[in-house]
Amino acid sequence: MDLISEADFTAVPGTDGWHVLDAMAAAYFDSRDFASGAALVARIAELADAADHHPDVDLRYRGVTVRTVTHSAGGLTRKDAELAAAISRAAGELGIVADTERLRPRGSV
Template sequence: MEKLSDQEVRARLSNLPGWALVNGKLRKEFTFSDFDGSVEFIRKVAPIADSMDHHPDVCVYYNKVIVELYTHDAGGLTDLDFRLAERLNSLGS
């Protein structure tokens, strides 16, 4: 997987609602009404990440989940990160 240029990242990020570039990673905070909502979201994320063989860093709080995406093998952001972000956005929050 090839690392995207800074220009490509900025262009693609502009079409990805709710995501930001933080320390070189794609980052989004998904909010829920309670802990069960956060856990249910993670249950939906896992099979998507497994099917893409691309696993995000996640931090689960009572009513929110922070997701960070980065392709370690490429040393930066790739198409795979953006495709996974798009799929996660389709889950809603």
């Protein structure tokens, strides 16, 4: 599987709200409460199993952090961008939005 650049990743529709950090893509979704976050995690699990591509997911009281990278390729691939876009769509369907400032790389504007 071919690696893609940060620009290639962000060019995929639906990846706004995601940041490329340390050769992986990450987003924080402000779920407002634990139950909503758990519902998003369940949707992410379904999407990941369907895509046979499994991100790292961290559920906290008010939010969910998701990180994706294709370990076998050693970085980001189109599969990561497609999964990120699908996760963002699922979050939107649940009324959960990505907090675009939460995981902003240090030094970026």
